[in-house]
Amino acid sequence: MNSIPVGIGSVKLSYLLFGLPLAPLGVIGYLQLKVTGQRYTVTNRSVSVRGALAGQVVKQVALKDVGDVVVEVLGGQEFFRAGDVVIKNASGDEILRCAGVPQPDRFRHVILAARDARLQSDDALAAINRRK
Numbered sequence: 427m428n429s430i431p432v433g434i435g436s437v438k439l440s441y442l443l444f445g446l447p448l449a450p451l452g453v454i455g456y457l458q459l460k461v462t463g464q465r466y467t468v469t470n471r472s473v474s475v476r477g478a479l480a481g482q483v484v485k486q487v488a489l490k491d492v493g494d495v496v497v498e499v500l501g502g503q504e505f506f507r508a509g510d511v512v513i514k515n516a517s518g519d520e521i522l523r524c525a526g527v528p529q530p531d532r533f534r535h536v537i538l539a540a541r542d543a544r545l546q547s548d549d550a551l552a553a554i555n556r557r558k
Contacts, residue, residue, distance in 0.1 A: 466524045468540050487522045489544040495537050497530040
């Protein structure tokens with residue numbers, strides 16, 4: 427995009443020659459991801475993968491089954507500050523992979539905080555039920 431340094435006003439000529447013809451491809455790619463892509467949802471009970479358009483659950487993992495959450499940054503993801511969030515069970519086996527998550531460290535923290543809160547509330551509820 428910066429191959430032709432000559433400008434027309436404040437806009438570089440290369441932006442007009444390359445950017446405008448390529449813009450429809452960007453729009454098509456964006457719309458395709460919105461229709462066929464996936465969303466990752468964390469609730470107080472589970473982490474789920476949902477279809478982007480219909481919102482149907484594709485895969486779901488209960489928070490009580492989450493042992494550890496690891497971030498793996500693959501080639502090309504570092505530039506976009508993205509990565510894969512891998513959810514593992516207590517024995518270290520991968521049970522869910524959330525691919526291409528923006529700000530994966532933040533998403534990892536959200537999952538771990540939700541898991542800890544779920545386990546604490548389950549323990550508190552069990553203690554209350556034992557009193558009865």
